[in-house]
Amino acid sequence: MTAPISPAPAPSPAPAPASAAPRWARPAFWAVLALAAVLYTWALGNNGHANDYYAAAVLSGAQSWKAFFFGSLDAGSFITVDKPPMALWVMALSARIFGFGTWSMLLPQAAAGVAAVAVVHSAVRRSLPGTAGHAAGLVAALVMTLTPITVAINRDNNPDTLLVLLLVLAGWFCLQAVRDGRTRSLVISAVFVGLAFTTKMLQAYLVVPALAPVYLAMAPGTVLRRFGRLLAAGAALAVSSGWWMLIVDLWPASDRPYIGGSTDNSVWDLVIGYNGLGRIFGGGGRGGGFGGEAGAGRLFNDVMAGQISWLLPFAVLALVCGLVLTARRPRPAEASAASGDDAPAARGDSRGASVALWLWGGWLAVHYVVFSFSSGTFHPYYSTAMAPAVAALTGIGGVLMWRAYRESRAWAWVLPVGIAATGAWAFTVLRRTPEFVPWLAWAVAGASVAAAAALVAARIGRRVKLRIAAVALVAGLVAGLAGPAAYALTPLGSAVNGTNPTAGPAGSGGFGGMRGPGGTPDGTREGFPGGAFPGGTRQDGADGASGTAERPQGDGAPADGGFADGARGSMRGGPGGTVSEQMVEYLKANRGGATWLVAVGSAQSASSIILSTGLPVIAMGGFTGSDPAMTVARLRELVSAGELAYVMPGGGRGGPGGGGDSEVSAWVQANCGVVSPSEYGGRESGQSLYRCG
Structure with a gap:
């Protein structure tokens, strides 16, 4: 990827108008959004307060504007939580309007998750013209929706849900900036990254090494002009990232809460230490690792594999093949075949897809390196930030591989190999917990092999047997999504583990693999017992969500804030002892x-x-x-x-x-x-x- 010295090519043409969309596109898109809404909200009231730590801050923000602004744990504003308050603001505003309770706190989180799916769909759809773009966008949206760790975190009150929405909006506007060459689009992208920083600090900046180089190398205009626009975006990023931090650190310490997680009562120390370098190198990030040992295989270990890795091999293959395919110039026959509104899009097809592949590929690579090798605190749910890249690469690369399969015998092997490899990895992950829907691993393996074989058979001869190939392709897609879909359903059957939300059966995630989401301390978990579908309460009879006992479920009771009169039983929640x-x-x-x-x-x-x-x-x-x-x-x-x-x-x-x-x-x-x-x-x-x- 090299930046041209002379003026770059003209801006890529806008995507085909909505009127050119195939008849199935809009109903299918809304069906995926409806599926996402169901997965993220079903039995949401069972989650109680989810993560007590953030729930207490939401309640305090609903009671006190000072606590609201600083993100204080308590309404008296003695100390803040250990994250910036953007996500808390959204939930606290909802609590002020509707009263504090499970639904008022968690529904905005679920809505942000659904919105992120829609943004990913739009970004991917606009990267390819016509029907190809709609197909790629639909696949990407479906993958994003069914990513198990994304389902788990979107039912919780941790800040990662809002973080992902803000980052995919930043990616959308960066791609738009490459298309239209406008400074405004790039600045808006930078502002969204800055807002993400005010949600979870330095983790937001992991997308910058993907967004900035893509714009510098592939946007219209001279290198000098592109660099100037990046400087303007950098200024917007600095302001949108630092305004809250600057106000808080300049506020007299005697008149504000202590900055939780810092060693010197400053947000700067929190950014650099506890929520920054401490997370990568250890030390500052207290609390230990929950995702297994650091190393190249972390995302594929027993804890992480079922949360995010199902389609990682396919996404990498799709990225490599997509970049090679888009590097080739369209053949004359391909260019002349386009007509009407699709003609300009066809000429910009390779360029638009290439830009998107570089951006999402860089996004995935940076997150993979940081998440795999960080030696500080690492929770499985951090990996939800990888889901947009995995989804986008699967959608765009999958469509490009399908096109290559149809047009070239030399490329006909790639798609069957990708489907077979995805099925083999899904089989491996599912067999790690053989008691979890025991027939599913074999069904996935069989369907994947059959789909790959059918694709190969349909390509033998001069003409492609399209009907057979299309059926095989759909079968391969279903097989590839069956594993993550099964895991994605498990959070619906029990209360979320608010401090470490994960999906799947016992041993597939949680505290070092010892405690599944919503499960019991010994790792037992219901949901698909013996192959059945999830439902009911936890096996140990507890109804708490984040390690606390006997917590009121749902919205509590009274309309004055959702509190029962007094505590129910003893209250505990990690270090700090028990209060009766x-x-x-x-x-x-x-x-x-x-x-x-x-x-x-x-x-x-x-x-x-x-x-x-x-x-x-x-x-x-x-x-x-x-x-x-x-x-x-x-x-x-x-x-x-x-x-x-x-x-x-x-x-x-x-x-x-x-x-x-x-x-x-x-x-x-x-x-x-x-x-x-x-x-x-x-x-x-x-x-x-x-x-x-």
């Missing part, structure tokens, strides 16, 4: 005029109490309990001002907010009185509640 229902009732009764109900070691405990009571709770050590958010001076100030009366230190992973030997804990033990469990009808436990002031 009796203790919460005692704290509510004795809160007085304090801003915060209680201060606990980590956000995992705080979020459960916030969600059960609707009241602010301090997470002294942030998400893991190790943030230096609480100091002795700050704690003394809060107690003296009457803003905080109760503290339960400890339960974190060390650091000023959590460890039992920390200065904060020592001050509490020396200056506050222990509340006897008999005062609230509780029992002695490893952690004590202290009354201060």
Whole structure:
């Protein structure tokens, strides 16, 4: 891919008008969107609060505009979550309008997922002319819809769903900028990347190495003019990425929440450390890896394979073949065969497809390298950002391979090989969990072999037997999507594991492969038991969504925010200890005029109490309990001002907010009185509640 020094070719022609679309195109497109909507919303109310950590921040943002702007965990704005707040803003606005609950929080996420499918369809459709573009777009949309990890994350409240939508919009406008040569299109693309940065920080920039070189090399105009437009887009990217970060870091620290996840109370440190280089090189990204060992085979291991890898081999083959095919100039017979509105598109066919292949191929390559070799925290659901590239390459490359199959004997072997290889990999993945729909692996293998053989047989002789080849092609597509479709259905049958959403049977994802989505701690999971379809509740009878126990499902109950009166059972959620229902009732009764109900070691405990009571709770050590958010001076100030009366230190992973030997804990033990469990009808436990002031 080299950039021309003289003026580049004229802008690629616009795609064929909607009136030229085949009759099946629009109904098929809407059917795929309907399928996506069903997969992303079916039994969504069963997911409760999904990820308690983000749900608490959504609720707090719906209660306080200050908490809304900063993305605070609590309505009192003591500490923020460890991500920028763009995704929280969308959900919190919905909660302000409709009241806080499962549907008001998660439905915007599902809608963003459906919108991302539509954008991918449009981007791919516009890359090829006429019927070919509609076919490629439909395949891409279907692949995107059925990607298992995408189904799982679109039913959760993690920020990745909005991240993907913003990034595919950036890709759409970058492709448009290459077509029309307008600075405006490129700037809009950059703004969407910047908004994605305000959603999940540096992960948004993984698309930049794909978008910028493609524009520089293939857009209209001289190199100097293209470079100037890229500079303008870079300025837009800087502003749209940095405005929130700049405001927060310039805001007086004494008048804003502590920046969760940072070591020095700055967004800059959060960007570079915890959410930046720490994720790649380890250290700053705390929490460990959930996707298996780093290395070239990570995306194909037992944890990741069923989430994203089903069509990766085909996508790579489609990319390579597509680039070779589009590099060839159209033959005279091909150019003269086009007529009417399709004639200009036919002349720009190879160029439009080539641009798209380079962009989506670069997108896939960068994500593959970063996700495979990152040694810091890595969750399987990060890989949903790869789904648009896999889908687009499968659609565009698959259509180009089909065309080559029909037109050239020399290329007739490529499509059958791609279908056979896809079937072989699907068989391998499915046989890793043989108890999961045991007949499916063999059906996929048989259908793939039959489809590949039929394609070969239909190509023997001078003329292609198109009907046989078309039926074989459809059979190959169905076989290739059967595995991911089976995995994609499993999140519908049980509550999402909010902190680590995955799809598939036990052992196919989750915490090191030890816990499936919505499954039990020992890895058991329902959904397709013995080959049956999913449905019902978890096998262990729990109804929680993110590792918490006895959480209210659906929208809770009361219209004033969806809270039951008091906590149901004990509330836990990772480091931070357990807070009983009796203790919460005692704290509510004795809160007085304090801003915060209680201060606990980590956000995992705080979020459960916030969600059960609707009241602010301090997470002294942030998400893991190790943030230096609480100091002795700050704690003394809060107690003296009457803003905080109760503290339960400890339960974190060390650091000023959590460890039992920390200065904060020592001050509490020396200056506050222990509340006897008999005062609230509780029992002695490893952690004590202290009354201060």
